[in-house]
Amino acid sequence: MESSILRFIWAHSRRDQLLLVLFTVAGFPFLYLSLELPKIIINEAIGGANFPVTLFGHDLGQLQYLFALSGAFLATVLFNGGFKYFVNVYRGVVGERMLRRLRFVLYRNVLRFPMPQFRKLSQGEIVSMISAETEPLGGYIGDAIALPAFQGGTLLIILIFMFVQDPLLGLAAISLYPLQTWLIPKLQRQVNLLKKERVKEVRRLSEHIGESVTGIREIHANGASRFELARFSDQVGVIFEIRYQIFRKKFFIKFL
Incomplete structure (x- = not known):
């Protein structure tokens, strides 16, 4: 098996x-057209005076002319x-296939x-690893390459449109990019580390639940329910707490 999820995605x-x-x-050309057509409608079809126009x-x-441009804009949006x-x-x-x-x-x-490996792993860890822990990867696999291309391309198209309209407006739009380029990767690495820690804790929780179910007779016999509940609560x-830190950092990234 490949050593990383990205290699696995690329290989298969x-x-x-x-x-x-x-x-x-x-x-992308249709995205740019959906930005350009409203400008033409306002500046030429509504605010223009040189009619008739040959189209x-x-x-x-x-x-x-207004109806023709509006129809073209509607068709572009629908497309x-x-x-x-x-x-x-x-x-x-x-994503689901992978x-x-x-x-x-x-x-x-x-x-x-x-066989010795099964002494190191609990049933709960294996079940969680194959079922619950892999579930989010379905969405990630489909987006791994296409989503960055879409988001980066969309940003590029919008910036090109803004610079064509007004270079100063374009410069203002990218003024925070150096800070974002430096800070966001650092925050994302912290989020990734927290997610790994959350996975480890969920595995421990699954192991604890499995042990409790297996040893339920001993728990009842020894009156250890409160002790097990305290462990579970911890x-x-x-x-x-880990999820709370993830939410804070993740949504701060979106804020930036």
Whole structure:
């Protein structure tokens, strides 16, 4: 099995990832058109005075020109929406297909473990690792390459549009980018470390629950329910604190 999730994604879904990037890039001209058309409608169709206007060999009056541009804008918006729908569904299919493969590979590897390895791992850890812990990867796998390409391309298109309209406005828009470029990766690394710590704590919690169910007779016989509840409360409290730190850092990144 590959040493990292990105290598696993690239090894088994390279073609799909490249198609997703290609589809994403193909939609950028229509994104720019959806920004440009409202400006033309306001400046030329509503505020203009040079009528009639020749469009594709036809002379159009102001009202006709306005309707033509509005129809083009509506068609562009509908096309963008439909295109995003298609790409998002395709992303989801790619993610679920790869998630199925990942779970199969993990389960196959578990079956190949030597017997001493099972003494180090609890049943709860293995179940959680193959089921719950891999679930978020379904969305990540589909977005791993296509989403950065989409977000980066969208940002680039918007910046190009702003610089074309007013260079000063474009400079103002990118004035905070140096700070964001320096700070956001640091915060994201902290979030990733916290997520790893949360996974470890959830595994410990699963192990504790499994031990409690297995030894329920001893717990009842020794009156240890309160002790087990106290342990459980401490563990879920630790998970809560980790999630709280994740939320703070993650939403601060979005704020930036």
